[in-house]
């Protein structure tokens with residue numbers, strides 16, 4: 001937790017649960033990534049946290065934006081982004097959303113199928129398009145592979161087709177999966193896509209952009225390599241495959257920019273030993289799977305928890321949310337331990353929850369309001 005967030009909690013005693021995001025920390029993360037990878041243009045993945053104060057600060061930092069929907073495009077425009085700085089990066093878009101984006105001046109669109117390419121050609125004639133190639137997501141805690149991307153062979157045919165449809169075949173993209181812990185994943189993906197890039201260029205396609213996606217990890221309960229590890233791996237691979245003839249390089253970080261800038265403070269509703277003969281306690285928090293912690297699905301993202309009793313003796317716990325839903329369990333298999341002194345009414349901080357939490361909160365499941373947010 002940053003000193004600014006700690007001060008905010010001490011001074012304002014906000015109602016719980018809530019998310020507090022330190023915008024200065026977010027800006028530091030943005031600058032650190034830009035310094036580590038100066039050859040890449042940053043398109044912030046808006047879905048990680050689309051709050052207006054975040055978008056406005058990123059506009060001031062001269063970030064570009066990767067939007068998943070027309071609603072996110074509108075949020076970027078409202079925050080002051082120029083339409084030319086926005087990429088419509090979702091490969092699954094309603095025709096209406098494509099047309100609205102086109103009318104708003106957005107001219108860069110992602111696709112991974114012939115059907116989507118035709119939709120773009122019809123509703124955003126002349127637009128720049130890039131094809132998402134399927135790469136391995138091994139090493140990622142939150143994979144994005146099954147649902148998106150096409151093969152190199154199909155990508156080749158689609159990029160040739162794009163020109164014939166009156167579109168501008170602008171580039172290629174991939175995503176190595178979110179919370180990707182291996183720099184080698186980027187190196188392998190760049191190698192795979194670089195071959196297609198060269199092949200298409202030799203066939204006369206005027207490709208100009210390579211989009212490396214997001215995926216850069218942050219420390220949760222487990223540590224991860226520093227950003228320099230990824231920057232070196234990427235730079236090495238780009239140099240090997242493109243030499244001095246580098247296309248425009250795009251990265252689309254979400255988690256890395258806002259994740260560790262946010263803290264969720266929750267309140268313990270109940271600590272129970274439902275089997276008195278077992279040491280396992282069940283700790284029920286006032287936030288769970290439906291309050292925004294969707295990435296605990298499959299215990300994929302394991303948040304670091306902090307309490308005022310830290311340092312004292314601990315025991316094994318299962319951790320769950322407050323709703324009457326059996327799926328509302330955060331951690332049962334990940335060997336979490338919490339202080340034996342922890343009791344109902346205590347605060348539990350979930351660290352590094354600035355990304356992929358606020359907008360995942362349900363509207364009112366079990367009567368609970370969506371997660372309160374404070375941007376400071």
Ligand SMILES: *Cc1c(COP(=O)(O)O)cnc(C)c1O
Pocket residue numbers: 045047048066089090175177178179213214215216252253254255256
């Ligand atoms: C979600 C997403 C990102 C952001 O990924 P992170 O792992 O948060 O950096 C980037 N690009 C696309 C296309 C995405 O869907």
